[in-house]
Amino acid sequence: DIVMTQTPLSSPVTLGQPASIYCRSSQSPIYRDGNTYLSWLHQRPGQPPRLLIYQVSKRFSGVPDRFSGSGAGTDFTLKISRVEAEDVGVYYCMQATQLYTFGQGTKLEIK
Amino acid sequence: EVQLVESGGDLVEPGGSLRLSCGASGFPFNYAWMSWVRQGPGKGLEWVGRIKSKPDGEITDYPAVVKGRFTISRDDSKSTVYLEMSSLNTEDTAIYYCTADVADETSSLDYWGQGTLVTVSS
Numbered sequence: 001d002i003v004m005t006q007t008p009l010s011s012p013v014t015l016g017q018p019a020s021i022y023c024r025s026s027q028s029p030i031y032r033d034g035n036t037y038l039s040w041l042h043q044r045p046g047q048p049p050r051l052l053i054y055q056v057s058k059r060f061s062g063v064p065d066r067f068s069g070s071g072a073g074t075d076f077t078l079k080i081s082r083v084e085a086e087d088v089g090v091y092y093c094m095q096a097t098q099l100y101t102f103g104q105g106t107k108l109e110i111k
Numbered sequence: 112e113v114q115l116v117e118s119g120g121d122l123v124e125p126g127g128s129l130r131l132s133c134g135a136s137g138f139p140f141n142y143a144w145m146s147w148v149r150q151g152p153g154k155g156l157e158w159v160g161r162i163k164s165k166p167d168g169e170i171t172d173y174p175a176v177v178k179g180r181f182t183i184s185r186d187d188s189k190s191t192v193y194l195e196m197s198s199l200n201t202e203d204t205a206i207y208y209c210t211a212d213v214a215d216e217t218s219s220l221d222y223w224g225q226g227t228l229v230t231v232s233s
Contacts, residue, residue, distance in 0.1 A: 001174075039219040041156075048208055048223040049148075049156065060217065092156055096219050099172055100146065100158040 002027055002095050006103035012111045013083045021106045023076045023093035030097065037096035040069055040078045043105075044089040052091075053078065085110065113137035113222045115209045120227030123199055131194040131227055133209030138222075140190040141165060144212040146220060147183065147194045149205035149229075159207075162192065199231045 003026040013019045023038070030036050040053040051060045053069035056076060066081040080087055088110060093103040119131040133145070146161040160173045162183040171183050182195040192209060206226040213221045 035218070037218050039217075041220070048226055049220075050223060051217070051219055051221055054217040054219040058217075060219075060221065090155075094156075094220070099161070099174070100148075100220070102156040102158070105155045 004103040010107045019080045021078045025074045029095040039094045041092045115224030117224045117227035122230045128197040135190045138213045141187040145192040146210045148208045151205045
């Protein structure tokens with residue numbers, strides 16, 4: 001199984017400032033078709049998760065452009081360019097190359 | 112608008128069984144790969160199974176933690192996916208989310224339902 005490890009587990013940020021969340025996979029999530037099926041999801045308190053980023057860096061429909069994803073190999077990053085109040089919650093990375101596994105989650109909170 | 116509506120969550124005793132349902136609308140269900148993901152109280156996300164579309168063979172996959180106890184099926188005529196759970200134990204207590212991989216491009220869990228609560232307790 002591919003194990004996903006996120007850091008930090010908690011991230012206090014100031015409104016309007018950037019924030020970054022990191023995800024490391026135990027093995028590269030590159031599929032045999034050459035694509036890397038690494039996604040980021042966001043779960044607001046009391047809500048189901050929603051997809052933000054797929055294939056490392058592609059924003060899903062309706063996702064604001066302040067969210068961006070990057071990375072390669074086994075190291076990936078989600079960046080929020082300017083944090084807004086609605087961005088609080090827990091962020092998960094997920095690989096979908098070998099079935100599905102999630103990171104532990106990173107809680108984003110406002111200072 | 113994509114909608115996924117789960118139902119069937121309940122309080123069940125250890126060793127018991129339960130069937131969850133998920134009704135879908137707003138996308139071509141018969142081409143979607145459907146998964147169930149659960150979240151224990153105060154915990155993270157755990158994938159518990161997937162069923163591919165009929166054109167892709169309706170193949171099912173499960174993680175080791177539920178294999179042999181959980182079964183996913185689908186009825187494309189009703190745009191519904193099911194999760195049959197048996198030999199339930201307290202560690203199966205969770206919100207169970209139905210998810211849909213709709214877009215070929217993403218190969219991810221594109222859409223999520225609101226979830227249904229399963230509590231395993233005596």
